[in-house]
Amino acid sequence: MHQPVLLEEVVALLTGCRRVLDGTVGGGGHAARLAAGGARVLGLDRDPVAVSAARAALGGAAEVRLGDFADAPTDPDVAAFCPDGILLDLGVSSPQFDDPVRGFSFRPGTTLDMRMAGEEGMSAADWLSEAAEPELSSAFGDWADERHARRLAREIVRRRATRPFQTSDDLVGAIRAVLGPRSGPDDFARLFQAVRIAVNGEIERLSRALPGLLEVAAPAGVLAVVSYHSGEDRVVKHAMSGWARACICPPAQPVCTCRGRPLGSQITRRPIRPGAGEIAANPRARSARLRAFRKAA
Numbered sequence: 001m002h003q004p005v006l007l008e009e010v011v012a013l014l015t016g017c018r019r020v021l022d023g024t025v026g027g028g029g030h031a032a033r034l035a036a037g038g039a040r041v042l043g044l045d046r047d048p049v050a051v052s053a054a055r056a057a058l059g060g061a062a063e064v065r066l067g068d069f070a071d072a073p074t075d076p077d078v079a080a081f082c083p084d085g086i087l088l089d090l091g092v093s094s095p096q097f098d099d100p101v102r103g104f105s106f107r108p109g110t111t112l113d114m115r116m117a118g119e120e121g122m123s124a125a126d127w128l129s130e131a132a133e134p135e136l137s138s139a140f141g142d143w144a145d146e147r148h149a150r151r152l153a154r155e156i157v158r159r160r161a162t163r164p165f166q167t168s169d170d171l172v173g174a175i176r177a178v179l180g181p182r183s184g185p186d187d188f189a190r191l192f193q194a195v196r197i198a199v200n201g202e203i204e205r206l207s208r209a210l211p212g213l214l215e216v217a218a219p220a221g222v223l224a225v226v227s228y229h230s231g232e233d234r235v236v237k238h239a240m241s242g243w244a245r246a247c248i249c250p251p252a253q254p255v256c257t258c259r260g261r262p263l264g265s266q267i268t269r270r271p272i273r274p275g276a277g278e279i280a281a282n283p284r285a286r287s288a289r290l291r292a293f294r295k296a297a
C-alpha cells in the first residue's frame with residue numbers, strides 16, 4: 001500500500017513548475033527541495049525569525065521575504081513573479097512551537113504569547129485578558145470543538161477579573177476547572193491551538209488569501225495547501241470544490257449570473273494524508289491534509 005510522505009507528495013505535485021511561491025517558507029525545507037528540482041522559488045513568511053532561518057538555510061537557492069501570504073495577491077512583486085506553483089504549508093513550525101519564548105506550548109510556566117509575526121498584534125495573554133466572552137466562547141467552540149466552550153469562556157472572564165492571564169498555567173488552570181481533573185494534554189493541546197488560531201487570525205487570513213492566490217497564479221498553475229486543523233481544511237476544501245464547479249449561483253436562481261465556467265480542476269479529489277511511517281517519525285504530522293488544485297489553462 002502507498003504510504004504517502006507529504007513533503008514528497010508536495011514536491012511531486014509541483015514538479016514541472018518553474019516559478020513557485022512558497023507562502024509559508026518556515027525553515028526552508030520545501031523551498032530547498034523545489035529549488036533543487038529547478039524551480040525559481042520566492043518564499044514568504046510572517047515570522048522574522050523564520051525568514052532569517054530560511055535565508056541561512058537556503059543561501060542563494062531562493063529569494064526569501066518577510067510577508068503575509070494573505071497580502072501576496074495584491075503585492076506587485078508577486079504578480080510580476082507570476083507563479084505557476086503556489087504552496088501553503090499552514091500552521092506553526094517545530095522551531096516556533098519548541099521555542100519556549102514564543103509561548104505556543106502548554107509546558108508549565110510558559111509565557112502566553114503565540115504571535116507568529118514577532119511582536120505584531122495581540123499576544124495570547126492580551127487576548128485572554130481582553131477578548132469579550134462571546135469571542136472566547138466562539139474560538140473554543142469553532143476551533144477546538146469544545147463542548148464546554150461557553151463555560152470555559154465564562155471561567156476565563158471570572159478569573160481575569162482578579163488576575164490577568166500571563167502563563168500557560170493560568171490557562172491550564174481555567175481548563176481544568178471547567179473540564180475537570182481528568183482533562184489532560186490532548187485537551188490542553190486542542191484548546192491552546194484554538195487560542196493560537198484566534199490570536200493570529202489564521203482562518204480569516206487563509207479564507208482571504210485563497211481566491212487572490214488562485215487569481216495571481218499563472219494559467220494551468222498549481223495551488224497546493226497542507227493544513228493541520230479541520231477548520232483550515234474545511235476552508236480549503238470548500239474553496240477548491242467551489243472553483244471546480246461550473247456554476248455557483250444559488251440553486252433556486254432561474255438564470256445563471258455567475259462566471260458559468262469552472263476556474264480549474266481539483267487534482268486531489270480527497271485530501272492526501274500522511275502514511276503511518278511519517279506519523280510514527282513525526283507525530284505532529286498526524287492531522288496533516290494536502291489538497292491541490294490546477295487553475296484552468
Ligand SMILES: C[S@@+](CC[C@H](N)C(=O)[O-])C[C@H]1O[C@@H](n2cnc3c(N)ncnc32)[C@H](O)[C@@H]1O
Pocket residue numbers: 023024025026027028029030031044045046047050067068069070089090091092093094116205
Ligand atoms: C508548518 S511551517 C512551514 C514549514 C516549511 N514548509 C518548511 O519546509 O520548513 C508554517 C510557517 O508558516 C508561517 N505562516 C503562518 N501563517 C502565515 C501567513 N499568513 N503568512 C506567511 N507565513 C505564515 C509560519 O510563521 C511558519 O513559519
